Amino acid sequence: MFHRDHLKPWGAALALVACVAAGPSASVAADAVTTVDVSKFAFGPKEITVAPGTRVRWINHDEVPHTVASTQGQEKVIGSKALDTDDQYEIAFQKEGDFGYYCTVHPFMTGVVHVHKQ
Numbered sequence: 323m324f325h326r327d328h329l330k331p332w333g334a335a336l337a338l339v340a341c342v343a344a345g346p347s348a349s350v351a352a353d354a355v356t357t358v359d360v361s362k363f364a365f366g367p368k369e370i371t372v373a374p375g376t377r378v379r380w381i382n383h384d385e386v387p388h389t390v391a392s393t394q395g396q397e398k399v400i401g402s403k404a405l406d407t408d409d410q411y412e413i414a415f416q417k418e419g420d421f422g423y424y425c426t427v428h429p430f431m432t433g434v435v436h437v438h439k440q
């Protein structure tokens with residue numbers, strides 16, 4: 323009980339920090355979300371091109387868990403937990419570049435997010 327009361331202000335503080343951090347990008351691309359379907363052991367579309375500030379959301383439609391992780395050797399921009407059926411993972415891409423990724427459970431599953439000003 324005592325512990326819980328102390329955790330609450332922390333949660334609020336963290337949420338506030340997250341809001342402030344996301345602030346500047348929100349004005350660039352308000353609700354731009356691009357969805358990648360994880361289905362039949364593949365990412366679809368396999369390659370996407372988005373503007374900086376776009377949120378990319380992966381949704382697992384398979385009956386087995388998948389992950390989304392930056393290609394080994396690349397900067398770790400993408401890193402989801404195991405996604406069960408219908409689970410989602412979403413991140414915003416701010417920097418321009420080509421971000422390759424794969425499923426750590428099935429490494430043959432690969433994809434690329436190209437982030438470029440359009």
Ligand SMILES: [Cu+2]
Pocket residue numbers: 363387388389425426427428431
């Ligand atoms: Cu997988």
